[in-house]
């Protein structure tokens with residue numbers, strides 16, 4: 719039984735039409751992280767933060783999963799059908815729902831989800847819907863305490879216990895479409911180096927020495943399906 723953990727970043731959704739955070743047309747070129755992606759920024763100006771995430775939500779409804787998302791979902795399906803003797807876990811830094819819409823089920827959103835809100839009062843995580851505003855009361859406790867269910871800088875990522883367990887048990891770690899500059903995700907490759915092979919799928923080579931055993935360059939919609947097809951042909 720091959721146990722694969724895949725870490726995805728914004729690059730896997732880029733060919734679906736969603737912006738990445740860094741690079742030529744990155745989201746952070748036009749926004750200040752401290753104003754948009756921190757608890758302090760939300761406290762200062764919740765409407766501005768809500769506008770940013772509502773724009774991302776509007777963009778999400780206009781796009782579809784791409785061949786890279788579908789290839790990973792196909793690998794998980796092959797395991798369920800018995801066509802592949804393996805287990806696939808997707809840990810994503812992405813807040814979009816494209817892995818789920820592609821058909822993946824075992825998806826861990828370590829930075830939260832765009833289509834959920836979180837109540838800072840009772841901890842409920844209601845689905846976001848079109849007419850949610852910063853003063854929309856929590857449907858569970860009715861407090862004016864809803865915020866985007868996104869992990870902001872300075873906050874602990876979600877599901878780290880499960881993530882640590884899956885990384886400890888994997889024999890192959892694959893990173894797809896991530897710049898590897900944000901921790902703890904950026905450190906996952908080092909944490910598995912003593913017991914797993916490692917592969918990086920990215921559009922361009924990263925600067926400096928690579929901690930990955932293998933680096934496959936090119937658009938994820940080409941490289942990821944080629945990889946999963948080769949796995950299934952084994």
Ligand code: APR
Nearest residue numbers: 727728729732738739740811895896897900920921937938
């Ligand atoms: N195919 C493969 N890789 C791609 C593609 C593509 N079509 N397009 C872009 N990439 C690569 C880029 O080369 C870059 O290395 O995807 C990476 C995207 O990097 P970032 O924009 O930094 O996104 P990410 O790594 O997901 O950011 C991590 O930072 O701002 C926070 O919380 C945010 O989860 C995010 C975290």
